[in-house]
Amino acid sequence: MALLRRELCRQIKGPEVTHADCCTLVFDTDAKSLYVERDVAHVDVHDGTTEIQTTTMDICDYLKQGGQSAGHRELWRLLRTIFEKDINSNELV
Structure with missing residues (x-):
């Protein structure tokens, strides 16, 4: 399974x-x-314990979360970049 990732x-x-x-x-x-x-x-340096939780969510669910985090802004920027060419070419028609 190949996973392509973008932070x-x-x-x-x-x-x-x-x-x-x-x-x-x-x-x-x-x-x-x-x-x-x-x-x-979450890492506690005093006793060395580490807790890691990983969750996955649909893009729409992520964008519906409260607030506008840096992650939300970056995702919107990427989406605009992907569709920018199509938007600009539609304006010429």
């Missing part, structure tokens, strides 16, 4: 207790599906 955003907070949140746009070339994968990691 949308990453937030890291620390240093005593590190919390990382990363959203990635993923295209599964075998399943022909496009979705957003969110990894949330």
Whole structure:
């Protein structure tokens, strides 16, 4: 299974207790599906414990989440880039 990935955003907070949140746009070339994968990691440097949660969601569900995060803005930018040529060519017709 080949997965093509493009990071949308990453937030890291620390240093005593590190919390990382990363959203990635993923295209599964075998399943022909496009979705957003969110990894949330929590590392406690005092006792060395690490918790990682990975969730996947449809692009529409991701965009419907509250607020406009850096990940939302990057996804919108990518979508506009993909369709920009079509929009410009339709304006000429």
